[in-house]
Amino acid sequence: MAETITITDDRTGQTVTVPIEGGVFPASAIRSLDPSLFVYDPAYMQTASCKSAITYLDGENGILRYGGYPIEQLAEQSTFLEVAYLLLHGELPTSEQLAVWSHDITHHTFIHENMRKRFVDGFHYDAHPMGMFVSALAALGTFYDGAKDIDDPASRHKQVLRLIAKTPTMAAMCYRFSVGLPFNYPNNDISFPANFLSMMWKIGDDYQLDPVLEKAMDVLFILHADHEQNCGTTAMRVVGSSNADPYSSAAAAASALYGPLHGGANEAVVRMLSEIGSVENVPAFIQSVKDGEGRLMGFGHRVYKNYDPRAKIIKQTAYDVFDVTGKNPLLDIALKLEEVALQDPYFVDRKLYPNVDFYSGLIYQAMGFPVDMFTVLFAIPRTAGWLAHWQELLADKDQKISRPRQWYIGPESRDYVPLASRS
Numbered sequence: 001m002a003e004t005i006t007i008t009d010d011r012t013g014q015t016v017t018v019p020i021e022g023g024v025f026p027a028s029a030i031r032s033l034d035p036s037l038f039v040y041d042p043a044y045m046q047t048a049s050c051k052s053a054i055t056y057l058d059g060e061n062g063i064l065r066y067g068g069y070p071i072e073q074l075a076e077q078s079t080f081l082e083v084a085y086l087l088l089h090g091e092l093p094t095s096e097q098l099a100v101w102s103h104d105i106t107h108h109t110f111i112h113e114n115m116r117k118r119f120v121d122g123f124h125y126d127a128h129p130m131g132m133f134v135s136a137l138a139a140l141g142t143f144y145d146g147a148k149d150i151d152d153p154a155s156r157h158k159q160v161l162r163l164i165a166k167t168p169t170m171a172a173m174c175y176r177f178s179v180g181l182p183f184n185y186p187n188n189d190i191s192f193p194a195n196f197l198s199m200m201w202k203i204g205d206d207y208q209l210d211p212v213l214e215k216a217m218d219v220l221f222i223l224h225a226d227h228e229q230n231c232g233t234t235a236m237r238v239v240g241s242s243n244a245d246p247y248s249s250a251a252a253a254a255s256a257l258y259g260p261l262h263g264g265a266n267e268a269v270v271r272m273l274s275e276i277g278s279v280e281n282v283p284a285f286i287q288s289v290k291d292g293e294g295r296l297m298g299f300g301h302r303v304y305k306n307y308d309p310r311a312k313i314i315k316q317t318a319y320d321v322f323d324v325t326g327k328n329p330l331l332d333i334a335l336k337l338e339e340v341a342l343q344d345p346y347f348v349d350r351k352l353y354p355n356v357d358f359y360s361g362l363i364y365q366a367m368g369f370p371v372d373m374f375t376v377l378f379a380i381p382r383t384a385g386w387l388a389h390w391q392e393l394l395a396d397k398d399q400k401i402s403r404p405r406q407w408y409i410g411p412e413s414r415d416y417v418p419l420a421s422r423s
């Protein structure tokens, strides 16, 4: 029997019965009872804002799938470029499709010289790379006539290729500027992660990339590529719903990601571990969190009430990377924190487990990335997810410009008081 829900408006005795599908019922039920009645749902805790076929997340059981494929299988067997194709097209590519896709991405990696010479050079020498990256995303759109042709599928596709291809170039450019090193141009003969790492680190001609680090970067890109309706993706959809161009929408999404409760958490984790300083200080730190003096960064998630499956994969990747780079000295503190927190009723009762950001920063640091580049590393692959949601939004006939309602709690109407009469 089909599942339904019946809602009664006790003010009028009117009832409405609507179907429940996939655990969701339409808010139009409320509208049909009374168009001036609204649901108060701060932070969208109980609201499904869209239908989506891109990513499946079961937070109770710690399951994450892109296009139906388990994240564990993708991390082990796929590549970031293949995953980006999957997110945007709904299917894994055939070998011919992958060859075209990889070629097209690879041949859009260069950026206009003015982006570097005029735009990036204008930043203060110690500008945060994520602030530079956010601004560079918005600025990039001004270089392309077609950026605003969002109703033209061919133009949309072109912008998608450009954004996925150019974000690593812009990220590396922001980093090289911040340390005063000359910019490395993209190398179209190597893989997506290898090209990024080469633009980051190459000095002279003798740069050799360890394949373990290339694979680790690709795995981290895969794990961060999408995560359904998180804060950044929601920002992408909200801004995209006004028909803004994808560069401006992605800049909004990246701004949301910048915050320490979202993508900025990986940076906050490493700063937290450094402040804790040693394994002996872990119990006192956990106590201070329980006393409300701060949060255990890299723990907890709005949706996962179980171990974040990405954190498990990242923990394994960390060991692979440390075999090459040497162990990050902060690892022992992180392991102890995890051990203590997972046995402590405060964290157990609230179902707080390590999330994607808990171990990723340790890998980034071991690979040589400065802490303030961490969120940029998150944003590079997440651009593919943002664009997949942007495309889905534009094709969705149910969607309109985002425009929530409010519960007004301010003063009633009152007369203007001239300045001289105000006390």
Ligand code: CMC
Binding pocket: 230, 260, 261, 262, 263, 264, 265, 289, 294, 295, 296, 297, 298, 299, 300, 301, 302, 303, 350, 352, 355, 356, 357
């Ligand atoms: N440390 C200590 N207590 C916590 C933590 C934490 N990391 N996270 C949640 N809590 C407590 C919180 O104080 C609250 O307790 P009480 O019921 O006594 O008031 C309870 O757990 C529920 O927390 P909440 O803030 O209502 O949960 P939320 O779903 O709104 O927040 C979160 C989710 C990710 C913002 C939060 O867990 C957090 O701040 N974590 C630390 C930051 C972090 O690691 N963020 C990365 C998230 S994963 C990657 C991403 O999405 O970008």
